[in-house]
Amino acid sequence: MAFQQGLSGLNASSMALDVIGNNVANSSTVGFKAANAHFADVYANSLGGSGATQVGIGTSIAAVQQQFTQGNLTSTSNPLDIAINGNGFFCMSTANSALPSYTRNGQFHVDKMGYIINDQKQQLMGFAALADGTVPVAGTLTALNIPPGTMAPRSTDAALSGNMTAVLNLDSRQGVPTVATFDPSNPQSYNYSTPLTVYDTLGNSHAMTMYFARASAGGPWNVYATLDGVSATTPPTAVGTLTFNSSGVLTTTPTTLTMPSWTLSTGAVSPWSPGKMDFAGTTQFGSTFSRDRVTQGGYTTGSLTGVSVAADGTVQGNYSNSQTKGIGRVALATFQNPNGLLSMGNNQWQAVEAVSGQANIQAPGAGNSGLLQSTQIEESNVDLTKELVNMITQQRNYQANAQSIKTQDQIMQTLVNLR
Structure with a gap:
């Protein structure tokens, strides 16, 4: 024996x-x-x-x-190198198999069709973004795809752009301009001016300038506006008036002034108005004129310049117009018994439900799923x-x-x- x-x-x-x-x-x-x-x-x-x-x-x-x-994490220069810090597996799909596979190898790149794939040509699965760019945290698994083409422009007056905003301080010590009739070409006819770039319905940029002229000593301020140096009316008329109390707080109600409409020759909607300017937070203190914040929500068209992945799995496209757009969210799978997974080679596993249990698909950071780290790989x-x-x-x-x-x-x- x-x-x-x-x-x-x-x-x-x-x-x-x-x-x-x-x-x-x-x-x-x-x-x-x-x-x-x-x-x-x-x-x-x-x-x-x-x-x-x-x-x-x-x-x-x-x-x-x-x-x-957990393996050690090492930095790389590829934004599509993704490491899982914690529990979970990437969900992969391939045309040659009806069953998904799971991996911890996050070395990804993009194929000619825009799909995020690994070295075995398997597609990374996740939750696709909605039409408005909102990225869901759950839903039907689909292959994540980076859309081709350019980002459409958004005009300043679009509903998603919201109101323009201006937070300023108008010097209370200022008197009435020496020239009574407003003329944008004559600095003696107004006290202050501030520029803002706005975008029409085709994404063409226009230089809108607002002018502030004291209406009377210690009194309100008249607001004027030009677009590309041109007034909307001849002679120019005030867009509205800003009134302050003795403490320098804006009392104009509502705090928004509607900008006039201009005739455009760019092929965009014409006549066109950039919309409303909200002056909430503007003050009249005894200090020099200041421009604390002037914003608008429009932008021109943009080309895709790169992709980034956030810790919560959000995949965003970065565009040349300084905008980002949600593409989707990487999904992670966790199992009750990871040792019940069937090794398939190439760092791939398949679920054996009788042993490993069913895959629990969720967003990174949800439940017991780990978080993602972009430009990192797990050794x-x-x-x-x-x-x-x-x-x-x-x-x-x-x-x-x-x-x-x-x-x-x-x-x-x-x-x-x-x-």
Whole structure:
């Protein structure tokens, strides 16, 4: 029986060395998870035997368990290199298989059709953005695709742009301009001016300038506006009036003034108005004129210049007009028993529901899912020093089992040589 025991030990040590060798070979494989060989003793069934007299007949490999511990994160220069910091797997789809696969290797790039893929041409799955650019946190899994073409412009007066805003301080010490009739070409006819770039319905930019002229000593301020240096009316008329109380607080109600309409020759909607300017927060204190904030929500057309991925999985397109647009959200899958996953090679696993449980698909950061880190990759979690020590241990085990076979052989030879 010692032959069988020694042989089982040789087989078990050999398989353990295979596991160690595979770990060492993949010590530089991105997203690889190290495995451990689990041993179990072997006993023969006996109807009349008892624990006091049983002798084992060897050992066997009970299981090879992967260790899904976190690997170190390393920075890269590719914004589509994504590391998972915590639990979860990327969901991948391929045209050659109806079943999704799962991976921790986040080295992605874009194919000619705009899909985010890995080195095996599998597509990264997630939740697609809605038509208005809103990125959902759940929904139907779909292959994430970076849309081609340019971003359409948005005019300053569009509903999504909101009102223009201006937060200013008009110096209360100022008097009435020396020239009574407003003329944008004559600085003596107004106290202050401030410019703002606005966009028409085709995304053409226009220089809108607002002018502020004191109507009377200690009194309100008349507001005028020009577009590309042209007044909307001849002679120019005030857009409205801003009135302040004795504490310098704006009392004009509502705080918005509607800009006039101008005739355009750009092919955009004409006549056209940039919309309403909200002066909420504007003051009249005894200090110099200041422009704290002047904003508008329109923009011109833009070309895609890059892609970024946020910690919550949001994939955004970055455009040449300084705008961003939601493309989708990377989805992560978690499992009740990751060791029940079936290894497919290429750092891919497939779910075996009877063992691993069903995939729980959710956004990064939701539930027990980890967060994402862009321009990072997750290194193999193999501890090379530990594996080399384990290799020495298994080598000694192999030698010891070989020695037990050799000793049994010598005993048998002695019995054969008895006279």
